[in-house]
Amino acid sequence: MAEAAAGAFDRQIGQSELEMLQRTLDRVCLWRDIPRDGRRAERLAGYLTGQFRNGVCDEATLFENAMWLERPRSTVVPLRRGMPLRTLD
Template sequence: MQHHSKHFDCAFNPAEIAMLQRVLNTACLAARMPRSDYRANRLAKFIIGEFRSGTRDEAALCERALWFERRSEPWSLAPEQ
């Protein structure tokens, strides 16, 4: 039985994983968002979706991630107490 990487749509190579991690880290830092925040999880899913859709350039991915986060929710919104 022969396996092809096209069958495993969710598989990323180590270089891709490292680049996606850098994009997420950069976007979280720019948005002053802790990695433990629910928004970071949402942002990670968006970045992976963009990557799978064909955006493979790191700078372009970072720009798209920041656009998504700005559009999703105001950065300075304080939680209600």
């Protein structure tokens, strides 16, 4: 099984697969308001490529996973155990 995973990682990404990854990246950047020329977009592209090479080949699943990765983070943090939550300023 490890050999199969390594083989999948080493294989070339075809033109149609590359176009699908680009479409997914473009959609996530649009929905999450991510600048296309920044480090965040580069990290997202690496994430999508890694997901694809690890066997996630469905465009909808890649999109959902990337949207989850780039979800807005909460600004509510606990002060300490048993204390109420407060928002960060």
